[in-house]
Amino acid sequence: MTSAIAVEGLRKSFGPVRAVDGVSFEVEPGEVFALLGPNGAGKTTSIEVLEGFIQRDGGTVRVLGVDPGRRRDQRWLRTRIGVVLQELAVEPFFTVRQVLERNAGFYPAPRPVGEVIELVGLAEKADARVKTLSGGQQRRLDVGLGIVGRPDILFLDEPTTGLDPAARRTTWELIEGLSREGTTVVLSSHYMDEVEALAHNVVVLARGQVVATGPPASLGGRDRGRVTIRFSLPPSTPADALPVARTAGHGDEVEIETDDEVRVLAVVTTWALDRGIELRGLSVTRETLEDIYLGLTGADDGPPTGQP
Amino acid sequence: MNAGAPPRSGVTPGDLRLVAHEVRYEQLAFWVNRVGAVFTVGFSTVFLVLLGASAGSSRISYLGNIKLIQYYVPAFVSYGVMAACFTTLAISLVVRRETGLLKRLRLSPLPTWVLVSAIFVSTAIVSVVQVVLMLVIGRVGYGVAFPQAWAAFVVVLLVGIVSFAALGVAMSTAIPNQETAGPVTSIVFFVLLFLSGLWFPLRANSGLAKISDYFPVRHFILAVEAPFEFRPGSSPWPWHDLAVVAIWGVVGAAVALRRFEWSPRRR
Numbered sequence: 040m041t042s043a044i045a046v047e048g049l050r051k052s053f054g055p056v057r058a059v060d061g062v063s064f065e066v067e068p069g070e071v072f073a074l075l076g077p078n079g080a081g082k083t084t085s086i087e088v089l090e091g092f093i094q095r096d097g098g099t100v101r102v103l104g105v106d107p108g109r110r111r112d113q114r115w116l117r118t119r120i121g122v123v124l125q126e127l128a129v130e131p132f133f134t135v136r137q138v139l140e141r142n143a144g145f146y147p148a149p150r151p152v153g154e155v156i157e158l159v160g161l162a163e164k165a166d167a168r169v170k171t172l173s174g175g176q177q178r179r180l181d182v183g184l185g186i187v188g189r190p191d192i193l194f195l196d197e198p199t200t201g202l203d204p205a206a207r208r209t210t211w212e213l214i215e216g217l218s219r220e221g222t223t224v225v226l227s228s229h230y231m232d233e234v235e236a237l238a239h240n241v242v243v244l245a246r247g248q249v250v251a252t253g254p255p256a257s258l259g260g261r262d263r264g265r266v267t268i269r270f271s272l273p274p275s276t277p278a279d280a281l282p283v284a285r286t287a288g289h290g291d292e293v294e295i296e297t298d299d300e301v302r303v304l305a306v307v308t309t310w311a312l313d314r315g316i317e318l319r320g321l322s323v324t325r326e327t328l329e330d331i332y333l334g335l336t337g338a339d340d341g342p343p344t345g346q347p
Numbered sequence: 348m349n350a351g352a353p354p355r356s357g358v359t360p361g362d363l364r365l366v367a368h369e370v371r372y373e374q375l376a377f378w379v380n381r382v383g384a385v386f387t388v389g390f391s392t393v394f395l396v397l398l399g400a401s402a403g404s405s406r407i408s409y410l411g412n413i414k415l416i417q418y419y420v421p422a423f424v425s426y427g428v429m430a431a432c433f434t435t436l437a438i439s440l441v442v443r444r445e446t447g448l449l450k451r452l453r454l455s456p457l458p459t460w461v462l463v464s465a466i467f468v469s470t471a472i473v474s475v476v477q478v479v480l481m482l483v484i485g486r487v488g489y490g491v492a493f494p495q496a497w498a499a500f501v502v503v504l505l506v507g508i509v510s511f512a513a514l515g516v517a518m519s520t521a522i523p524n525q526e527t528a529g530p531v532t533s534i535v536f537f538v539l540l541f542l543s544g545l546w547f548p549l550r551a552n553s554g555l556a557k558i559s560d561y562f563p564v565r566h567f568i569l570a571v572e573a574p575f576e577f578r579p580g581s582s583p584w585p586w587h588d589l590a591v592v593a594i595w596g597v598v599g600a601a602v603a604l605r606r607f608e609w610s611p612r613r614r
Contacts, residue, residue: 090454092450092453092454114456114458117454117455117456118456122451122454122455124447124450124451124454126447128446128447128448128450128451129448129451130372130375130376130380130448131380131446132376132379132380133372133375133376133379137372137375141368141369141372142455144365144368144369145365145455145456145457146456184451188456
């Protein structure tokens with residue numbers, strides 16, 4: 040089967056700013072695909088090109104086999120995709136049910152509104168006005184709007200930004216459930232843990248360009264090595280007495296960076312036990328996705344906002 | 348997953364059902380948000396009743412000696428149309444644009460022409476509700492006769508609804524944010540209403556009349572008045588006034604088409 044989405048050399052500028060500068064990627068049917076990057080990296084612009092909301096300057100884009108920039112295909116495409124924007128935007132005086140019923144009318148074969156309300160967990164709020172909903176409930180309604188048309192592809196632009204941890208968790212479960220049903224999900228995020236929890240494949244964007252790509256576990260060579268062993272030696276033991284050369288640290292501080300941590304640990308601890316030397320504060324850390332992300336996107340690129 | 352090739356058809360019966368579907372929700376949005384309803388229907392009712400009760404029976408010597416209430420009924424018919432088409436439409440478009448609602452609808456499969464038609468039909472429905480209400484209050488409360496020249500009356504209303512709706516859309520493009528939408532639109536509207544003699548009918552050659560001759564509001568008030576045929580010998584077809592209103596409508600439509608935006612301006 041062909042890709043759900045194929046993007047090749049996508050470019051888009053706003054005035055002098057190159058928002059997206061030669062981005063390529065493919066999304067397979069049924070996968071959860073993430074665009075990860077700091078604010079201003081080009082995530083929203085890329086997604087809006089895929090949705091057909093903005094016109095690209097260059098490159099080729101195919102969504103479900105059609106060009107989203109072609110007006111005559113847009114209406115058909117929009118019955119096949121669902122869109123969840125960064126903010127809920129519906130009539131504030133409508134009830135949850137009215138909002139969903141209105142949008143259900145736009146699609147040839149919508150999901151029954153009652154089913155959508157159940158799916159997004161708003162059964163108790165079905166007849167409440169939208170403006171009385173909490174932030175998390177509004178986001179769930181927004182996801183409900185995204186899925187009411189039974190989309191083949193669901194686009195979610197930063198689906199959990201600004202949500203409390205419980206609401207985040209609920210949204211994640213919802214996304215996982217849709218993915219299990221076979222919906223292709225494309226989400227943008229600047230949360231590493233979100234991408235790690237949800238995505239099968241990720242493209243990391245920085246300054247409009249792709250800086251890394253692959254499954255979250257392999258990102259930036261993360262599955263191979265980059266493990267740091269840290270400890271302190273007693274003042275009486277010089278660092279050059281170690282059986283393994285340290286890669287960083289000074290005085291009695293020792294840092295050993297290795298991709299063979301099991302062997303190095305065995306050598307060092309055996310050496311210390313034989314001599315009765317205490318290794319104070321011994322720790323073994325693998326680079327987190329956050330470290331890799333910061334390294335890839337550049338620390339000067341604005342706040343990483345890594346906390347949920 | 349690829350559910351067939353994209354169909355390429357024109358307007359289908361389904362599209363017309365979709366227009367009706369949208370009109371229903373447009374109407375719901377208008378009537379459940381009481382601000383719009385109060386501003387249009389509420390204001391005109393209160394004004395017409397109060398003005399009619401206080402000054403309605405005095406006569407205006409410079410307007411063929413008709414009773415003041417005979418001027419007020421057509422004047423508030425025109426007020427109702429302008430409030431629904433210009434003010435309410437302009438404010439609601441700015442609010443919808445700035446809250447991202449228009450962008451959201453743009454991303455749905457709802458065709459743009461369906462949305463635009465539904466907004467227009469809904470605005471026209473509100474206008475007609477207003478017109479009927481004013482005519483009934485005038486007739487029942489103050490014995491003001493319905494317009495004699497019905498055909499002219501309908502044509503005048505159609506031209507007014509289309510033109511002021513176009514001006515309302517144009518106005519919305521001039522307002523940068525949600526907070527100023529209400530105040531700016533209301534000030535523009537009420538200053539024009541005052542200049543145009545909504546509350547105090549103008550003498551034809553007065554200074555105010557000369558100023559307001561350049562704007563569509565006074566011409567629309569006069570155009571709505573003509574089919575009532577209160578003044579003996581005057582024509583029920585106000586071609587000159589209608590032409591001015593229509594020219595403004597065309598200008599409004601040109602601005603609207605050129606400057607309309609779907610995305611919020613903020614950020």
